[in-house]
Amino acid sequence: MFISGFMYILGETLKGLYRNRWMCITSTGVVMVTLLMLGLFMVVNLNVRHITEAVKEQVEMVVYIDEEAGRSTVEELGRKIADHPEVERVDYVSSEEHMGRLQQQLGGMLEGYDSTLDNPLLASFEVGTEDPEAVVRLAGEFETYPGVAAVFYGQGYVENLFEITRVAQAIGLALMAGLAVTAVFLISHTIKLTVMMRKREITIMKYVGATNWFIRWPFLLEGLLMGFVGAALPLGLLHYMYSISVEWVAVNDLMFINLLPLQTVMAELAVYLIPLGTGLGILGSTFSMGRFLRV
Amino acid sequence: MVEAKNLSMKYGKGKQLALDDVSFFIDRGEFAFFVGSSGAGKSTLLKLIIRELKPTGGVLKVFNRDAGRLPGHRLPYLRRNIGMVFQDFRLMEERTVYDNVAFAMIVIGSSRREIRRRVPHVLNLVGLQDKAKKKVTDLSGGEQQRVGLARAIANRPAMIIADEPTGNLDPGTAMDIMSLLRSINLRGTTVLVATHNRDIVDQFRKRVLYLENGKLVGDEQKGIYTNVH
Numbered sequence: 001m002f003i004s005g006f007m008y009i010l011g012e013t014l015k016g017l018y019r020n021r022w023m024c025i026t027s028t029g030v031v032m033v034t035l036l037m038l039g040l041f042m043v044v045n046l047n048v049r050h051i052t053e054a055v056k057e058q059v060e061m062v063v064y065i066d067e068e069a070g071r072s073t074v075e076e077l078g079r080k081i082a083d084h085p086e087v088e089r090v091d092y093v094s095s096e097e098h099m100g101r102l103q104q105q106l107g108g109m110l111e112g113y114d115s116t117l118d119n120p121l122l123a124s125f126e127v128g129t130e131d132p133e134a135v136v137r138l139a140g141e142f143e144t145y146p147g148v149a150a151v152f153y154g155q156g157y158v159e160n161l162f163e164i165t166r167v168a169q170a171i172g173l174a175l176m177a178g179l180a181v182t183a184v185f186l187i188s189h190t191i192k193l194t195v196m197m198r199k200r201e202i203t204i205m206k207y208v209g210a211t212n213w214f215i216r217w218p219f220l221l222e223g224l225l226m227g228f229v230g231a232a233l234p235l236g237l238l239h240y241m242y243s244i245s246v247e248w249v250a251v252n253d254l255m256f257i258n259l260l261p262l263q264t265v266m267a268e269l270a271v272y273l274i275p276l277g278t279g280l281g282i283l284g285s286t287f288s289m290g291r292f293l294r295v
Numbered sequence: 296m297v298e299a300k301n302l303s304m305k306y307g308k309g310k311q312l313a314l315d316d317v318s319f320f321i322d323r324g325e326f327a328f329f330v331g332s333s334g335a336g337k338s339t340l341l342k343l344i345i346r347e348l349k350p351t352g353g354v355l356k357v358f359n360r361d362a363g364r365l366p367g368h369r370l371p372y373l374r375r376n377i378g379m380v381f382q383d384f385r386l387m388e389e390r391t392v393y394d395n396v397a398f399a400m401i402v403i404g405s406s407r408r409e410i411r412r413r414v415p416h417v418l419n420l421v422g423l424q425d426k427a428k429k430k431v432t433d434l435s436g437g438e439q440q441r442v443g444l445a446r447a448i449a450n451r452p453a454m455i456i457a458d459e460p461t462g463n464l465d466p467g468t469a470m471d472i473m474s475l476l477r478s479i480n481l482r483g484t485t486v487l488v489a490t491h492n493r494d495i496v497d498q499f500r501k502r503v504l505y506l507e508n509g510k511l512v513g514d515e516q517k518g519i520y521t522n523v524h
Contacts, residue, residue, distance in 0.1 A: 204398070208403065
């Protein structure tokens with residue numbers, strides 16, 4: 001395309017934005033609020049996921065060994081667990097080690113107790129899995145192995161944790177989809193007004209032989225710009241808000257709230273919000289043009 | 296250049312035929328009037344030629360291509376060979392005369408140099424060389440139609456289609472516009488004019504195709520409006 005065509009498209013985009021400036025500002029504003037909500041939700045979701053992942057990392061299973069089991073059975077059991085493809089790590093903990101840990105935890109309360117004579121604690125294998133969510137299934141499987149007395153993995157607690165994570169992700173997705181549809185509707189509505197105002201011009205363009213793409217470009221750019229600004233401003237605002245939150249957590253010594261670093265969060269947000277905003281803008285303009293091009 | 300074979304057009308089920316079994320051939324460089332009263336099918340025929348509509352029956356060949364079967368993406372290239380002139384001028388009112396003409400060249404991707412060279416030339420042809428910077432709303436009806444004509448010829452089309460080009464003009468101005476169309480035709484461009492202006496048709500003595508209730512009821516070389524029917 002010649003420079004005249006490019007300049008025309010650029011000029012028309014800017015003129016379109018200027019002519020409908022109030023509608024554009026309102027629309028971009030609403031898109032901005034929508035994406036800000038989406039961004040806020042993403043920040044919360046990212047951190048919840050971060051914390052959940054950290055908790056999940058700590059999920060491990062303890063396979064208690066039957067005290068009747070012989071040495072070869074225990075060795076065979078250890079090998080079978082270690083060879084399982086979903087198992088990442090296996091540590092053998094003898095009943096003496098368990099007692100040692102217990103004594104450490106209880107401090108002086110077991111002073112004088114001779115565990116070498118009477119130790120009720122069972123030896124075990126502590127098992128770490130590749131996928132923490134596989135723990136429930138693997139526990140059921142390991143329970144059937146010979147020489148196993150019981151398997152413990154924090155029953156109830158782990159299932160709840162995974163369920164909460166799943167529900168939170170589902171709600172998040174639904175919310176994000178809802179917000180995206182709202183943004184498309186708003187941008188599409190604004191562009192439709194611009195298109196209607198320029199209906200005569202578009203008809204003339206069609207009569208003199210303009211291609212549909214030549215007609216579309218200014219409107220697509222208009223939508224793209226609205227979407228981009230609607231995403232970039234909330235990104236700036238979120239940067240400011242998140243840096244304050246990180247600082248506040250540090251100042252108040254709330255280190256148990258393990259927030260993700262600012263750069264990580266902003267990189268993640270930018271990767272999603274900017275393409276999403278511009279994509280929604282383009283989608284909105286595409287929806288608004290259809291029938292006007294049929295001349 | 297334009298060939299209709301048993302062409303018919305119906306706007307919807309149960310509706311009367313807007314064009315009924317129409318056949319004709321218009322050669323390169325011809326000047327032809329489509330005449331008839333309102334609703335005779337003149338505008339429908341022109342819309343079919345520029346493929347604003349698709350025929351519901353028969354074949355319409357424009358530049359040797361079946362216009363009805365032309366794929367959508369080829370449509371702009373068909374229209375670049377046809378200059379359109381409308382009764383209501385269809386100009387961009389907030390723009391200057393120069394911009395209105397240049398616009399037709401910009402949208403088909405002409406270079407800036409070509410636009411700067413061609414626009415003053417066509418404005419000169421229609422006698423508007425001194426009004427290039429005026430807004431079209433500051434011009435008279437006749438001058439606005441001249442802008443429409445300049446825009447139509449800006450891209451050097453092989454054919455000009457004018458739908459009631461003098462409908463909104465007084466008789467003197469109407470004759471000026473028709474003279475311009477004739478001079479364009481003398482340069483080799485095919486000109487098709489839909490009109491029900493008897494005076495103009497009778498004075499020009501060009502080919503006249505008479506439509507009535509969608510049927511072609513007369514086709515005469517050097518015809519006059521009243522004789523055809």
